[in-house]
Amino acid sequence: MADVLARLAWSLVVLAALLVAVDVVVAAQAVSLTSEVAIAVHGFPFVHGAAVGSTLMGAVIVSRYERHPIGWLLSAVGILTAVSLLTEGYAYWVQESDGPGSATLASVSAWVAQLSGGQVVVTMIALMYLVAPDGHLLSPRWRWAAYVPATGALLCLAAILTVDATEFDLVGADARFGAVRVAMLSVGFLLITVGVMLGLASMVRRLALSVGEERQQLLPIALAAALAAVGLAFLFVGQALRDGMPTWVSGVPLAVAFFLMPILFAVAVLRYRLYDLDVIISRTVVVAAGAGFAAVGYTVLVVLAGRQVEGRTGGLWLSLLATALVALAFQPLRRGVVRLANRAAYGERAQPYEALADFSRRLSEAPDPDALLPAVAEAASRAVSGRGAQARLEVPGSEPVTGTWGWWAEPGDTAHVVPVRSGDRQLGEIAVALPRGRHLRPSDLRLLEALADQTAVAFRNTSLAGSLADRVSELASTTAQLAASRRRLVAADVAGRRSLEAAIARDVLPFMETLRAEIRRARTAVAAGEPADLERLVDGTNEALEALRELTRGVYPTQLARAGLEPVLRSLVARSAVVRSFSADGVAGRRFPLPVERAVWSCCAEVVRAAGPDPVALELEAAPAALVVRVRGPLGDLDPEVVTDRVAVVDGALRLGDDLLELTVPVPEQAVTAQS
Known part of the structure; x- marks a missing residue:
């Protein structure tokens, strides 16, 4: 579900960028983009940038927290603004500059522009300031403050929805509304403005209750709320002085405040690590820069170059040429865009993060500890601009192995130690020496912890390699012992056989050779009634048997x-x-x-x-x-x-x-x- 929501949020970014790009082309056909109508009334280029920036910041937040109200409010503000811009630009082109299309379609487009425009967008901005930055109201009592802009938006929507969309006039809308609807719109927008003021009050109250880094995160958002309130004040005063007609003075401040809103949210995210979106922001800047470059480049080539070569070539070939030129032009700028993305996400420590990425690639090779430990120490010291560093690897059953880089343990320096762990086991540690009076910021600590996590992989590989070498040595020793044992057994077996053969030949065979003849003579003597030396024969036989017993001692018994x-x-x-x-x-x-x-x-x-x-x-x-x-x-x-x-x-x-x-x-x- 989280992936689906994230893809939806990024789809809104792409859609908003496309709608804004098309609106720029359409608006350029109706009026000069540098005229008072385009800037003060239509909001070019501030509202256009705010539409894309709001959806972009919303998608970034949703990518990390898929149900965060701030992320979805920013996305809704951006996409509704983009829709309102395009429909308003097209309606103005048809109704005021005789552009292509039917009058009915232009009226419906103007009606949609009013329906999705100012009152809904400003209401969402007011609600966003009431729940920023964590997505929750200050307390349950502040829900009444949320009802104020919501009621105003309902009044405005009711007034617009009751008007015939097919006969809606963008410039002369007040004549179509009538007195009642005009009163509903006035009261509704007044309530919406009060809602913005209440959002500003909520931010001021949060500032008063916050301290430290939380206060720094809230300051840019509170500034955005203050600029929105000031812009609305300028709009009311300027229109009151000019009978409701927008001017440079009345329209531009609110458009600029709207343009700065996603930028100030980005400052809170990038500078003060609100929502912990460093890595997502880095990749997002790359995508946004590429999309922006493509959109601007394509628009410039198609709109400006198209006017110069109008009638000389077909629109399809011009579009293909513009696409190819934009793609070719972006490739040389890619490296600079990546550096810009890292700088935007990590500030002054963008280069250490690049070094950390390169260091991670080198660690995968599991180098020898003599080269690994100084490399780890160097990466850690450079990452936080330390004076030097020391990396230590624990070796089971032996003394730890250390490697240093830079100036280590100078008098007056302070050291920060980060353990290198793999699960519950500590493989070693990284100590960074800092100049006197220097302390690490939370972002520096996170950077060192990331480096320690990457180092743990190499330390674990090194430990496994050492253990494997010890095991191979043990196996080699065991193999040598078994080979020696086999040689001893073979030698003993050969010696035993030779000894047994020699003993039998010496002690048994001489008697066995004469035994048959002695038995024959004893049998003849007994048959003839002569005395036989049987006692000597028995004694000889017993001696031979005893010799055999002695010889077979140690042989398996039968x-x-x-x-x-x-x-x-x-x-x-x-x-x-x-x-x-x-x-x-x-x-x-x-x-x-x-x-x-x-x-x-x-x-x-x-x-x-x-x-x-x-x-x-x-x-x-x-x-x-x-x-x-x-x-x-x-x-x-x-x-x-x-x-x-x-x-x-x-x-x-x-x-x-x-x-x-x-x-x-x-x-x-x-x-x-x-x-x-």
């Missing part, structure tokens, strides 16, 4: 695949004198993947082997989606890397504490089965 993890660990604990207690919570009767059981058994066997004289407690727990092993007690000469290598094969994790070793091996629930 019963692990058959019986499962919990029985094998109980057997290990039973043969060990260093384990004082063993518990297997949720593990008994359950089988886990064989690689997991082998890794856990290897780690437990290594702990038992390395444990010192003090006993330890071994705990096994089947946690959700994991198998947890805890060893409580002194760990002796246990090498944590050996255990880490064993569990890394099954993506396990090791945690070491005071007299505590905890292994966590992930095991999916579907991989756990009941023991058969």
